[in-house]
Amino acid sequence: MYKTISACRGCGRSTLREILALGDMPLSNGLLSDSQLSQEEPKIPLTVVFCPACSLVQIRETVDPRVLFSPDYPYFSSVSDAWVGHCRDNALELIGSRNLGPSSRVVEIASNDGYLLRNYAERGIPVLGIDPASGPAAVARQNGIPTREAFFGPDLARTLVDEGIQADVIHANNVLAHVADLIGVVNGMRTLLTDHGVAVIKVPYVRDLIDHCEFDTIYHEHLCYFSVTAVSRLIAQQGLVLQDVRRLPTHGGSLRLYVQRSGSPSVAVVRLLDEERELGVDRAGFYEDFAARVRSIQTTLKELLESIKARGERIAGYAVSAKGAILLNSSGIDGRLLDYVVDRSPHKQGKAMPGVHLRVYDPVKLLEPPSPDYLLLLAWNFKDEIMQQQKEYRNRGGRFIVPIPVPEIVAEPPAV
Numbered sequence: 001m002y003k004t005i006s007a008c009r010g011c012g013r014s015t016l017r018e019i020l021a022l023g024d025m026p027l028s029n030g031l032l033s034d035s036q037l038s039q040e041e042p043k044i045p046l047t048v049v050f051c052p053a054c055s056l057v058q059i060r061e062t063v064d065p066r067v068l069f070s071p072d073y074p075y076f077s078s079v080s081d082a083w084v085g086h087c088r089d090n091a092l093e094l095i096g097s098r099n100l101g102p103s104s105r106v107v108e109i110a111s112n113d114g115y116l117l118r119n120y121a122e123r124g125i126p127v128l129g130i131d132p133a134s135g136p137a138a139v140a141r142q143n144g145i146p147t148r149e150a151f152f153g154p155d156l157a158r159t160l161v162d163e164g165i166q167a168d169v170i171h172a173n174n175v176l177a178h179v180a181d182l183i184g185v186v187n188g189m190r191t192l193l194t195d196h197g198v199a200v201i202k203v204p205y206v207r208d209l210i211d212h213c214e215f216d217t218i219y220h221e222h223l224c225y226f227s228v229t230a231v232s233r234l235i236a237q238q239g240l241v242l243q244d245v246r247r248l249p250t251h252g253g254s255l256r257l258y259v260q261r262s263g264s265p266s267v268a269v270v271r272l273l274d275e276e277r278e279l280g281v282d283r284a285g286f287y288e289d290f291a292a293r294v295r296s297i298q299t300t301l302k303e304l305l306e307s308i309k310a311r312g313e314r315i316a317g318y319a320v321s322a323k324g325a326i327l328l329n330s331s332g333i334d335g336r337l338l339d340y341v342v343d344r345s346p347h348k349q350g351k352a353m354p355g356v357h358l359r360v361y362d363p364v365k366l367l368e369p370p371s372p373d374y375l376l377l378l379a380w381n382f383k384d385e386i387m388q389q390q391k392e393y394r395n396r397g398g399r400f401i402v403p404i405p406v407p408e409i410v411a412e413p414p415a416v
């Protein structure tokens, strides 16, 4: 079901150093049906390591993608309104800055149901989606987005070029962090790009992960966590240049990378490389106290919940996600501390969270007596949005617990 790497996913050297061991974790995205609850649930170690040679942070375990991305993997649920708007802005900017038109081509790796490529297709720019998941790919084709049902790699890139397809723009959002053959995917991008083309790549920024102690964004799907230093080394090996970079607040902190066959690094690239060198992001010392800080959050949070329970008060969890599954399972927070969890998605309601097996309900349950006294925000990255949504719960005296970066009780909504 899984393999353990001994060589770095970025440079192949075998000097990996352990940063954090979260222990045996369930597959964080799979919600369990009643029939699955009666079977034994797989648990797989989750260990973060650092490569001193190329400075790539990665997990040691590679779970078989057929197990990880099973047909019922919730692809669609991760696409929020805010993210769709963000993608449209990104597309419009590129159409303008790269002068894209009917003779251009835009390719997206992991194109889902085509929500990004649609922005180009609507303006007469030829597109091609690539996605191995049949459900979303079929929806994309129905919406007029040509989509290949395949995993992207050097072989597919070569096939496309042989068919006369090259890319003026390649989009790869949340791809590099997910692929076991990291080098192959980067190599394939180089093959597919035209001489003046650009690959626009979004990856989680390891500096935000460490600075804000976002350990619950570590799960088996996320094989790598990137710094600008690590990514520029990785792509340079494949004959590519990191031309520009932007920091984004999405998903707890991300980088948007602009990668080309040639060109020189922008001021932003040079500045971030300098900052990382100064902070020591490229050295093991930067990661030394991370595990201790994670343990401290886990212990503080568990003690906070225990003290609330000891007073006879009730606690529910809000927003079921991979993040929440890792937070609860790695902190030992289960049905003894949380009464239940709620989520707005009807696809999740009625099922149970992996590992801790807490049942998922519709958020209306929060207003049914006995209402929980506290709501633990499992999707802390949407805390402002959730606290606004749960006005009624709040008006009735409900309080919120934000677990990260420091567990705290919040009673008032943010000012708007």
Ligand SMILES: [Zn+2]
Pocket: 008, 009, 010, 011, 012, 013, 051, 052, 053, 054, 055, 056
């Ligand atoms: Zn390495």
